[in-house]
Amino acid sequence: AKELGQNKYQVHTPTMDIESYKTFKLSSDLRSPLTLNQFEIYYQPKVCAATHQITGAEALIRWHHPKWGNVFPDEFIPLAEELGIMSQIDQWICQTVCNQNKAWQEAGLPAIPISINISAKRFLETEMITDITDLLVKNRLDPGYLEVEIVESTLLENNTAVIAVLDGLRKKGIKINLDDFGKGYSSLSYLMSFKGKINTLKIDKSFIDDLSHTADENSNFITKSIIELAQYLGMNVVAEGVETLEQLEILKSYKCNTVQGYLFSKPVPADAFAELLKKGK
Ligand code: C2E
């Protein structure tokens, strides 16, 4: 801001960075309780690599902002975390997803587990376990139909507290997905220590992007090794961000069981997802 003399500051100078202005406005909007009505959950199918049947879904939040249009989670979740309001948003997401999944089951659609993304800080709060289980009870949803995704970096940052929460969730019957695996560069021996604790490993999109029949052997080999190691540890493997048939073919040859990506479907609103689920693929 430019100083105009006395105590006056000119805020809307043409030189003001539009991005920081947007960030400032979004942060203040996030504090309004009305914002919850502008959120919507989209669902992206997880499909069996061999049969293309839908075997699960991931819930991804969208913010339909009246002025800024669609604001993506990478943009506003860090702001919500800074403001300390992420637990409220997490609760809203979990409630919406449990309620929706129960409604689909009652409508006779195939029952599938749906995973929700949980932000790093939430894993430091033990109340999170009861918060989630209370919502399962309230919506009469079997815990087997809710999964939690935790990014590898969160696990690396704060092990003891996070592991206590993961163990608590697991004891309640909620399955754990390790998200963005490979990005955090955790050692393979570190992954070994999670045997029996993590149900599913999600290979980060950056590895899938590199897959090709003509790529240098190394990049394909890393993905192949991650799949083999995960399966050796009894974990299910999901390849994220699968966009081409070539990637799918390579993943199938590596015995990767589950894939997720634009090749099958982008994340879609609840009604559109219900249509996919009815068709089974
Ligand atoms: P993520 O959990 O790794 O989610 C995968 C992201 O990749 C999603 O972006 C999804 O739309 C996108 N994606 C899926 N398949 C493809 C593909 O084939 N190609 C490409 N280019 N992209 C694909 P999105 O929805 O924008 O979410 C970005 C990140 O924001 C998520 O990464 C997650 O970390 C966070 N996020 C999204 N929803 C939530 C939420 O409800 N709660 C929390 N705490 N974080 C969320």
Ligand code: CA
């Ligand atoms: Ca995720």
Ligand code: CA
């Ligand atoms: Ca991911």
Ligand code: CA
């Ligand atoms: Ca990510």
